[in-house]
Every structure is written in C-alpha cells, then in structure tokens.
Amino acid sequence: MSAQPLYRQVKQHILERIESGGLPINARAPSEAEIVEAFGVSRMTANRALNELAKEGLLVRIAGSGTFVADRRARGELVALRDIAVELAERGHAHAVDVLAHEKVVASREMAAAFETRAGAPLVHALLLHRRDGEPVLLEDRLVSAALAPGYLDIDLTRVSSYAYLMEVAVLQKVEHTIRAEPASADAARRLKTAKGAPCLVVRRRTWSRGEVASVATLTYAGDRYEMSGVIAGEDHSSRRAHA
Amino acid sequence: MSAQPLYRQVKQHILERIESGGLPINARAPSEAEIVEAFGVSRMTANRALNELAKEGLLVRIAGSGTFVADRRARGELVALRDIAVELAERGHAHAVDVLAHEKVVASREMAAAFETRAGAPLVHALLLHRRDGEPVLLEDRLVSAALAPGYLDIDLTRVSSYAYLMEVAVLQKVEHTIRAEPASADAARRLKTAKGAPCLVVRRRTWSRGEVASVATLTYAGDRYEMSGVIAGEDHSSRRAHA
DNA sequence: ACTATAAACCTGTATATACAGCTTGTCATC
DNA sequence: GATGACAAGCTGTATATACAGGTTTATAGT
Numbered sequence A, B: 001m002s003a004q005p006l007y008r009q010v011k012q013h014i015l016e017r018i019e020s021g022g023l024p025i026n027a028r029a030p031s032e033a034e035i036v037e038a039f040g041v042s043r044m045t046a047n048r049a050l051n052e053l054a055k056e057g058l059l060v061r062i063a064g065s066g067t068f069v070a071d072r073r074a075r076g077e078l079v080a081l082r083d084i085a086v087e088l089a090e091r092g093h094a095h096a097v098d099v100l101a102h103e104k105v106v107a108s109r110e111m112a113a114a115f116e117t118r119a120g121a122p123l124v125h126a127l128l129l130h131r132r133d134g135e136p137v138l139l140e141d142r143l144v145s146a147a148l149a150p151g152y153l154d155i156d157l158t159r160v161s162s163y164a165y166l167m168e169v170a171v172l173q174k175v176e177h178t179i180r181a182e183p184a185s186a187d188a189a190r191r192l193k194t195a196k197g198a199p200c201l202v203v204r205r206r207t208w209s210r211g212e213v214a215s216v217a218t219l220t221y222a223g224d225r226y227e228m229s230g231v232i233a234g235e236d237h238s239s240r241r242a243h244a
Numbered sequence C: 001a002c003t004a005t006a007a008a009c010c011t012g013t014a015t016a017t018a019c020a021g022c023t024t025g026t027c028a029t030c
Numbered sequence D: 001g002a003t004g005a006c007a008a009g010c011t012g013t014a015t016a017t018a019c020a021g022g023t024t025t026a027t028a029g030t
Helices: A006-019 A032-039 A043-055 A084-090 A109-115 A162-169 A186-192 B006-019 B032-039 B043-055 B084-090 B109-115 B162-169 B186-192
Strands: A059-062 A066-069 A077-081 A095-106 A122-132 A135-145 A174-183 A199-209 A212-222 A228-233 B059-062 B066-069 B077-081 B095-106 B122-132 B135-145 B174-183 B199-209 B212-222 B228-233
Touching (some): A006 A032, A043 A059, A077 A228, A077 B174, A084 A122, A109 A135, A109 A212, A135 A162, A135 A186, A162 A199, A162 A212, A174 B077, A174 B174, A199 B199, B006 B043, B043 B059, B077 B228, B084 B095, B109 B135, B135 B186, B162 B199
Antiparallel strands (some): A059 A066, A122 A135, A135 A212, A174 A199, A174 B228, A199 A212, A228 B174, B059 B066, B122 B135, B135 B212, B174 B199, B199 B212
16 A cells, blocks of 8 residues: 555545546546646646546546546446467366468459459468367467468467467557357368367457458357356456466 | 657657567666766656556566567457447437346345355346347346446436446446357346257456445347447557547 | 626646666676 | 775656647638
8 A cells, every 4th residue: 555656546535536437427527627636736647647548448538528428338348258278278277279271372253352453463371270178169260361470371270370470570550350159051060070060169360460350260160168257357457466 | 740849759659669579578778867868858757658568468567677679479468248239229220128127135155155245245237138139039038236236227228228327326346257159048048039958158347446346237239130340459559539 | 687708727638857665687796 | 904984876767848740629701
C-alpha cells in the first residue's frame, strides 16, 4: 500500500465514483481543470489519469466538449484465442504435430476470394493434426500467402507453429474470426478419431499483415476433447501488478 | 495525410522498424534520449510514443534498463463476445426473449462453489430463450448474485439484457469463459427446436464485480443457426480512425 | 425573435525541467 | 581475483507553461 503515483490515485478515485454509480453512464466526468483544483495536481497529471481511463474504455473524451462515462454495455467481452502449442505446454501436456500436407498451391477462385486477391496467386497449404498426449485434438487446415511469408514452405511445422512464424515475419494487423459448432465431416472425423457428425468446435480465422490477407485457417477441435477458455481481467484497476 | 502529431510519427517510425524486421523480438528499441536526438522532439514526446507502443503490447519497458521489442508470439488473439441483443440488432434481425424462469433461489453447494461463496447465499435464477426473427437460437441459463445486483429480480428481461443490467450496476472486473462444442441435451434440444445431440456452441461465463462473482451463465447456441464472429484490428496503426 | 459575434471552457499536443529509483558497467581498493 | 563504490544511462513520475482548435454558452446587435 501507500505512495501510489498521483495519476493512479486520481484514476482510482474516478473509478470508484463510476463503480459506485455516482457517475452513471454518459455522465460528465470531472474536467482536467476540476481535477487540478480538487487534487492539487498539475494539469498534465490530470490529463494522464483521464487519458488512461479513456484508453481503458471507461471514459470517452471529446475535444472541445468534455469527458464522459463510456457506455460499456455494447463493448463485448474478449476471449483470447491462444496458440495450441503454448496452451498445452502451459498445462503440462505433451504436444505433437503430424504434418499431413505442406505444399505450394495456386489460388483457386474460392481461395482467391478469401485472400482478396486474384485467382492463381501463389499460396502455401498446410494440413496439420495436433495431438495432446498422443490423442488428436485439432485439425488445422491453413493457407498462407507465399508473398507475405516466403519462408513458410521451408519451416519445420512440427517445431515452429504457424502462428509463431507468422508473428515473426510481420506484425499482425487485423484478425477476423468465426466460431461455430459443427458436426464433424467424414474426413475430420477420421483424422480426429471421432464419430462422423460429432460436435466440433470450428474456428475460421483470417489474419492481415501489411494490409493484405496473410493467412486463412480452419481449426477443427474435437468437441469432446477440447474447450477454449480464458480469463480477461479488467485492466488491473485497484490491485497490484502480477509477479514477474 | 500530413500533419500527424509528432508522437504518432515517432510511433509509426518504430512500428515500421519492427514490422520490417529491423528490430527483431527482444531487440533493444531506441531509448527516449536517442529519440530526442534523432527526431528533435522533447523527451516527454518520446516517452509518450514509447509508452503507447508498450501499452499496445509491441514494446516492453523496464525501468532502469531500457525498452525492448515484445515477444508477441504467445499473446494470443482476441475474440469479442458480444451481447446477442446488440449483435442481432446490428445485423438487422429481430430479437425477442422468452422468459422461462426468473426467480429467487438459494445457492446449492454446487452453485455456491461457482460463486465462491457459502451454500445458501441468495441468488436469482433466469432461464431465457432468445429468438432471432422468431427462431430460437440461444438458451441462456443464468445465476446472478442477489447481493451484487439487488434489482435483477425486478427488471424486465424481455427489454433489458442481463448483460446490460449487470454493466450498469457495477463495473465488470474480470470475466472467465469456457467455449465448447457439445451435443444438445434433451432439454436444450427441445427448447432450441433442434435434434437431441445436435452440435451446440456452449459458452460458460463467470463475471466478477467488486471482487466477487457477480454472475454465472451458460449460453447454449444452436450450432446450425449461429456463429460467433468478430474482427480485432491491431491498434489502428498506420491508418485513419473510423467514422463517428 | 433571430443571428452573428465573442467569451468561456474543454481537450490535444508539445516543450523544458526536475528528481527519484533501478540497472549495468567500470574502476579502484583490498 | 573478488568486492564494493561509483558513475552513466534508463525509465517513472510530476510540474509549469504554451498554443491550437473544437464546443458551448452568453451577449450584443439587428
């Protein structure tokens, strides 16, 4: 306790007023000048407190007008989709990959549409079966832009995850996901060693780098063997940071 | 273009060096002093640029030591779980709710465990069937802490979503999710008008407010009628803001 | 009553300065 | 050679000040 930086004390105070309902949604939050007055801090310190709360989504600042309590109802909660290799490692499971395909392909019309490019563009296709403690849990069907990730054909997919490689090649700008529950196709069922029609969690993901679609992946998880989970903590209001 | 604020120009420059691979993971990023030198800006401006990139997850700053390129490989991508009422409204669908149950209950041992409280604690139970254009798509089974959300029993659940109400009552601190693909139970199948055993997307969610579990919900989506999707844009690097 | 102008207020950005505290490498001493 | 003191370099925080530009409210003039 004690000796928290001033800007945090200010943040904390405003946060408490929001939590307690003293500042309802869309209410006007104290202006920088009012904070300067009330707390005896400089305007830059007040500015920092309000800006950080704004960036955390609790306030909305409108230049010229004022600072207001954000409407957080429509924001939606976030779930982290993690790299399966990392996830399994953290939980103490063995992770292994069978590379069922890893080859150059030329974009069909359908593929080109997903990549927002012309048919015939060079792509790399990979089909991977991920095993947890030997048991198949995930079928990963992935197409990667050869232009954006030229080395993808050469990497050892049993050792480097596609995700890690793509992150290394370029900063990921945008991700689009679709999550569905689907019955296993005949092919997926055979590979995941489950019954045809058994519920599977299917994630379709497109990622962008440098303004272009870098990768399109379909991840089919065996529903009876896998669940995605995650915890999202607000923004570490109030409490101490985690251990290093 | 033109006349971007200085701190953004600095951010942009560093970002480009990261994207191009000029600054690999764990490499030392320019210090504030070096930026002052190179760009002719003040240290506070350099500080702002580096701090924002750090908050966006691209850099890691260690007091006393320096600023380094973050390892973004393990970070995981985020998917937004949105309020179904908002989501359907945005897509132009009609949204309706049947309230199948809305009652006070006393926590069983099992419920108490989920709420991390004692058995016998007062809860409110709601069972809601959400319809999209008349067709059932989601069965929401929710328990809410009566202590944290005293008015929950009295609200009109056909008009105010549980989520919106809980957000109004208190700031949401933490959310825990589990997403699975499961065969529909007999009960869920009957209510969602689907076949028993049909794939369903099941989201189990616990939310915390004021340090306590505020709500535990099980959301069962009809797999053949619903998918979750979302786009996460990096942090609006490079490009202009969206329209108001 | 209506309108145009001005004043008051607000946030956004930028600078110069200062001190605290941590980390790392160097150098002198034992 | 090991150790401890010191200096250099880095980030974190805080202040005072300044100007630009948008918004809102009040005011004066028509």
